[in-house]
Amino acid sequence: MGGLSALTTALRERGTAVVQAPPGTGKTTLVPPAVAALVARGGGRVVVTQPRRIAARAAARRLAGLLGEKVGETVGHTVRGDRAVGPATRIEFVTTGVLLRRLQRDPELPGVAAVVLDEVHERQLDADLTLAFLVDVRATVRDDLLLVAMSATVEAGRMGAVLDAPVVDVPGALHPVTQHWAPPPADVLPTGGQDRGVPPRFLDHVAATVRQALAADPGDALVFVPGVGEVEGVMRRLTGLSDVDVVALHGRLPAREQDLALTRGPRRRVVVSTSVAESSLTVPGVRIVVDAGLSREPRTDQARGLPALVTVRVSRSAAEQRAGRAGREGPGAVHRCWSRADHAHLSAHPAPEIAVADLTGFCLELAAWGDPDGHGLALLDAPPRAALDAAHETLAALGATDDSGAITARGRAMAQVPADPRLARALLDGADVAGSRRAAEVVALLDDDVRAPGGDLVAALRMVRRGGPAARSWSDAAARLESLVPSRVARTDLTDDLAVGAVVALAHPGRIARLRPGGGSYLMVSGTGASFRAADPALAGLPWIAIADVERRPGTRDATIRSAAPVDEDTALDAASGSWHEVDEVVWERGRIVARRVTRLGAIELSAVPLAQPPPDAVAAAVAEGLSRDGLAALPWSEAAVALRRRMAFLHHALGEPWPDVGDEALLADVDAWLGVDLARVRSQAGLARVDVLGALRRLLPWPAAGRLDELAPERVRVPTGSAPRVEYGETGTEQPVLSLKLQDAFGWDATPRLADGRVPLLLHLLTPARRPAAVTADLASFWSGPYRQVRSELRGRYPKHAWPEDPTVRP
CATH class of the missing domain: 1.10.10 (Arc Repressor Mutant, subunit A)
Structure with a gap:
């Protein structure tokens, strides 16, 4: 790998550098020894971070093998639950989380001469934090600490600016990789972003693409799918391949099975992997990559506090990294399960976790x-x-x-607990409630996201206790967690069912839920509704549950419960005690005041008793809120009040000030002052029925301008015959006022009457003697000089007893 001399120079001169090199250039195994050689004289260890445990272990094993040693000698590793270092260890691979814990314990990092942060382009939260903390450490207490950040993307420029460090650009040395596009049939590929699941038909397509790739290209195949469920689904679909071993690779596997996937086999292999194999890892023998084109990323509904993992399209940078796996050992091929046109629309980089995660x-x-x-x-x-x-x-x-x-x-x-703070709280407090061992078991279950059959987390606990694929890693995690808390015996004799529920409730008090009246769904303390899937009937119908995993899709009424455990009411009240409150509620409901003293656990109503004497200000506010919700139609509007409001609305629109806005929003903004009544005395619709709405509107009239109301917006307009038909004003005031009259009644007018100081012409609805529509116009002069002749001709024949003058501006 070229560029090592430039890196050494940068570290000597600046103490920090950013290495940019595409996957496959060997930076993970070449840069740490170069840094170790640089600090050899002064002593101290080189710590190298990896984003995942599997990558840290694999990188240590690979580098140790290149040195002809075993892990734990010159090269070691430390990951959660597995440590292999010795007195002679000079290079230690760790997960980013492990280094973060060390920095929090002692920012000076005694015994560490240099830190190499690998795969920083993945932008995981721990990586962003560790990078920021190390920059702070170098600026305050350890200016001698060497710091290298390694990135496989062009994001290296931004990191160089943040670190104030030179970027050492190392060109790639991969073998050529041939691209093949294998899009599924229309409507099969998921759009992503909504759910964890992937349609079975799409997994069928991925498996079919693997079979085609094996037939077309030599070497082992590495298949990228978004999650563990999809790994297992594709493996099932590849059952029966002759002379080919199909193995899994993901973070939940025991270390022995991970090592098996990362070791060349005696036969041709298909390794079905999650994103853990995107970078750092070398899967020997791989010359084929089949990429499903999907990734699983965290998202959070901040309004409801519901974190989730969603399936999204892979970014272009991640797709290039995945493809690069096929070109590490020789020419290879990538088969992408999407089209060339879709590829152009992929985002350039994955969203950094800091922007989307909890x-x-x-x-x-x-x-x-x-x-x-x-x-x-x-x-x-x-x-x-x-x-x-x-x-x-x-x-x-x-x-x-x-x-x-x-x-x-x-x-x-x-x-100090290597888990989400909510799970840390559940471990610390759950030890007293359920006992140290059971609390640790449940927290390990939640932290590993072990799938619950039928949504029943208690069944999941029993399953891992009996053994199985997830049992070893769960058992080790539970033992580590138990060691972090003092030994406790449960305060009460809880069954396993209620103990699991109690610990879950402590972790997620906002997700404690009670069955809604009528059953079928639950209401969580947080206020969000939740339902079990139809296929998960195990816990449905229990009065109280603690929900461990829940997901809400945009546009749906209720969230979907993925796993939960039963809990009793006393435990629920204890776990969510901070959400318990008693409040006097006064609301306008179905045309009357309802006043109650309500006890709630968050959004869940526990009990309620009537309030005989509700506070007057609360009553007034409830009536005002009821009017705002139900609208002003709840008031007793007389014909005169409606007519006056429409005339005032017309003048407000036509003339503006001083004519007030009498729209709903304006009147509701200060409804009690406008009505001139004490809303605190109103108890029902009967009280509202006594309100004088017409008098209230009259009080809004602007004096002295109101003296011209009948002139500017008359109720009636006198016509040449002497009659005075009523003017029809619109509801909002923006409509043109209408005057309906017989055509003969307009003879003698030479122009359209105008309102609002001549600004707005009336819209004349001219009628036949039988009061049927004859014409509509707002420009009477134009009508007389043009269309009237045709109308006159028709009406003379139909109504011969009536006069139809040739000059309609003169009364006959």
Whole structure:
């Protein structure tokens, strides 16, 4: 790999550098030894981060193998639950989370001479935080600490600016990769962004593409799908391939099975993987990549506090990284399950997690660092304000931060738990409720996102206790979590069912839910409705549940419950005690005041008793709110009141000031003052029926201008025959006033009458003697001189007893 000399020069001169090199150039195994050689004289270890445990272990094993050693000698690794380092270890591969914990414990990083941050372009929250913390450490306590950030994309320029570091650009050295486009039939490819699932027909297409690729190209195949469920689905569809081994690769697999996927086999292989294989990892023997073109990314509904994973289209940069896996060992081929035209519309880069993910854990790290909003840190992107505020609110509710946002002693204890702060709270408090062991078991279950059969998390716990694919990693995680809390025996004799529910309730008190009247769906403490899928009947109908995993699609009324556990009412009240409140509610409901003292758990109503003497100001506000909701039609509008309001609305539109706005919004803005009544005395529709609406409108008339009301907007207009038909004004005042009259009644007028000081002509509806429409005009003079002749000719024959003068401007 070229560029190592430029890197060494940059580190000697500046102490920091950004390495930009495409996947496959060997930066993960070549840069750390070069940095270690640079610091060899001064001593100290080189720590290299990887975004995932599987990548850290694999990179350590690969580099150790290149040195002819075993892991734990010159090269070691430390990941959650697995540590292999020794006194002679000079290069240590760790996950970003492990380094983050070390920085929080001791920012000076004793014994560490250099840090190499690999795959920073992935923009995971831990990576962004670690980068910002290391820049802060170099600026304050360790200016001798060497820092290298390695990126596989053009984002390296931005990182160089943040680090104030030179960018060492290393050209790629991959073998050529032939592109094949394999789009599915129309309507099969998911649009993404809405759900975790992928349609079965699309998995059928991916499996068919794998079979075609194996027939067309040599070598092993690496298949990219978005999640564990899709890995298993594609593997099932590839059952029966002759002389080919199909193996899985994802983060939930035990280390032994991950190592198996990363080891060349005796036969041709198909490795079906999640995004863990996009970068850093080398899967030997791969010359074919089949890319489903999908990725799973976090999203958060900030308004409802519902984090979720959604399936989205892969970005172009990620697609290039995936394709590059086929060209590491020789010429290869990539088969993309989308079209060339679709490729042009992919986003350039994946969205950084800081822009879309839940930020509660991120903000706890910031608080523990002493900078709750991160204003003093070199973050590549500022966190969104709404997500930041929601995270601060959650941390305060958990007792992790105080009113100023500073971390509390409880928050520091939570920060020591390598899990989301909500799960940390469940572990710490759940030990007293369910016992240390069971609390740790449930938290491990939630942290590993173990799938619950039928949505039943208790069944999932029993399943992993019996063994199975997820049992080993779950058991190890539970043991680690249990070691972080003092040994506790449950305060009460809870069954497993209720113990699981209690721990889930402590983790997510806003997701405690009670069955709605009539059954079928639940209402969560947070105020969001939730329902089980029809295929998950195990817990449906229980009076109280604690929901572990829930997802709400845009445009749907209720969220979908993916996993939950039963909980009793007492446990629910204890877990969500911060949401318990008693309030006097006074509302206008079905034409009357309803006053109650209500006890609620968040949005869930627990009990209610009538209020005999509700506060007068609350009654007035309820009546005003009821009028605002139901509209002014609830008032007793007489014909005279309606007519006056329309005339006033017309003048407001035609003349403006001083004629007031009498539209609904304007009148409702100060309804009690306008009506001139004490709304606090109103108790029902009968009270509203006594309101004098006409008198209230008259009080709004602007004097002395109101003295010309009949002149500017007359109720009636006198016509040449002496009669005075009524003027019809529109509801909003923007409509042109209408005067309906017989055509003969207009003989003698030479022009259209005009209102509002001559600004608005009447719209004349001219009628036959039988009062049927003859013509409509707002320009009578033009009508007389033109269309009238045709109308006259028709009407003379139909109504011969009536006079039809040739000159209609003269009365006959």
